[in-house]
Amino acid sequence: MTGSPLRRLALGTLLPAFHGHRPPDWAVRLVEEGLGGYTLFGYNIRDAAQVSSLTAQLRAARPDVVIATDEEGGDVTRLHYAEGSPYPGNAALGVVDDVTLTESVYRAIGARLASVGITLDMAPAVDVNSADDNPAIGTRSFGDRPARVAAPAAAAVAGLQAAGVAACAKHFPGHGATVTDSHLDLPLVEAPLSVLRQRELPPFAAAIAAGARSVMTAHIRVPELTGSSPATFSRRTLRDLLRDELGFTGAIVSDALEMRGASAAIGIPEAAVRALAAGNDLLCFGGELAKSPDAEAVVEKTVAAIIAAVEEGRLSEADLAASVARNALLGTLPAVTDAVAADSLGLAAARRAVRVSGDLPAGLADAVVVQLMPPATAAVGEVPWGLAPVLPGVRPVVDTASAADLIALAGTRPLVVASRDTHRHPWARTLVEALAAGHPGVILVEMGWPAAWRPANATYVATYGAAPVNARAAAESLGLPPSQ
Structure with a gap:
């Protein structure tokens, strides 16, 4: 089954991680066999030359491999994990309320990512932070009102993608009203769908209208919409609402499946099957799993679970093929012509905030x-x-x-x-x-x-x-x- 077309399709839906400044042999081999790509974390980053070498190794194994990271600016940074980001994050940009500035900051972030071979930025967070006690979003949000989030969300998408890096608007259908971190448990949003349409969805609609190439799901439960499942496992959320109602045609990316809000009770392989059945295209594994000696084994167990689900009729091979095709578009990296903006841009923005x-x-x-x-x-x-x-x-x-x-x-x-x-x-x-x-x-x-x-x-x-x-x-x- 190692070289089968179905194995290649199953691999093409996965976005795990590995530990260290160089990809291990197994990581390169899986790319050759069709793996969707990898997410880079702080422990993968030493300096620009090293990251460029790392991404070149992966791209040599397959040119359209997706290389992703979470570079939101501000508090959430991977490229500058050792010293902190030279750019303020969304909350600062939101209070300044200058979409030209927001686009410029995100274009500068995108240029830095593109210059080291990263093709997908898991940003911007477009959640409306309506709960002061939200432990998961906070300053990652542009603001607490949809009208103040939608415009900078669109500007951030435009800035990243102008630099040649795919944007990923997150966390659909909106993590801003939660008071629980989905890394630790499954948050509950007790709100009717009418409230979600007014409060949570306008920034996603704006990001989609701006051409966002991907959208990330949230491991949250909204009973009226998702029933007893997290949104990541909800066909109604992803197919009916995101695809059909909002008209999104790009890649749907899951939040990390190792998070307890997704897999605490069922494990990563089963979570992957449920996420694909709901309509996800690309499945993230988080950064903690990569530190474990079981990282490769979990990928293989997940591949086996996906193959079994196709053979049992739980998943469609045609749907997997469509997902892999969408994912491959996130691995393209146009030639970078923009110079990286000076750090003075970030300080000037922070002063205004x-x-x-x-x-x-x-x-x-x-x-x-x-x-x-x-x-x-x-x-x-x-x-x-x-x-x-x-x-x-x-x-x-x-x-x-x-x-x-x-x-x-x-x-x-x-x-x-x-x-x-x-x-x-x-x-x-x-x-x-x-x-x-x-x-x-x-x-x-x-x-x-x-x-x-x-x-x-x-x-x-x-x-x-x-x-x-x-x-x-x-x-x-x-x-x-x-x-x-």
Whole structure:
């Protein structure tokens, strides 16, 4: 069965990952046998020359192999995983509300990706972040209203694809109203279809109208639409709503099947079969699986499950062939003619996004600066963030910190507190409130989603993202000279 046409079709629907800076022999062999492609993660990235070499090895095995990554700018970056993105993310671009700027930033991101041989960017996230406590989306969203998300969604798609990289609008039918991370469980959206059409779908419609070459599914459950299944396994969601109603003709890409919202109860091979039956074309495996010695074995088990499903009549061979043809279009990489934009574009955008509420105290040049350390989400990972990478002398603060000790440390000097998604972490929220109640010169630099919560008696600085450019822009706004 190794060289059978059906095996080649099954392989052509898969987008796994591998660990390391070079593809292992098995990874290259699977490309030769028809594998759809690979997603690159931070552990695959050292520098531009190395990534170019890696992608060239894969493309030598088959020219139309899909090489994907999650490069959203801002908090979610793979190409700049070691140092943080030189561009702000969607929330910052959304609050600036300049579609020309958004298109320029995404064109610059696309040019960087194309220059190292990446053909598919799993971006932009076009979810409407209507839930302040959303742990999965937050600053990855352009905003909390569909009208403020739709226009930049279209601009982002246009920018990426003008640089020769396929865009992937995500996470359909909309992950923005959830309060659970689908990496950890299956989120529930208790909303009628009429609300989804008004709130969640306009940005997807805009991205499709802009020519998005792919759309990614969400592992969320919307009972009125998906029944008891996640949207990734819902024919009504993908075939009736996305294909027939919204008119999308490109490739439908699943979110990572190793996420608990998809496969916790059934395993990856069965999840793959259900995803294909629902209408997905290209099936992602996540980054954690690639670290396991079982990575190749899981791919082979998934191929076997797909072949068995065709033989049992659960899947159509013709549908698989159509999916593989759509997927191959995501592996094309036109010649790159645009120069990569200077990093000054990202810093200029981040500066425009900073918002200050309240009065800045005097004496900021002598301020004590601390950084709270809430954990990163699975999508973000351990990317450098906050003021610590750009300011000397920033003190990290963990959940056992004492407000009294920090107030004593500051004395009469202003106290600058950097944090992200402070409202979602009870210890961080309680600590900031205690600091603001006990010290007259507290400034909270909120680098996550700026929720409705605000600490009383404190100045509030919102950066709409935690990337180095956001931090540098915040430091400038406070008159704190960043390190070079």
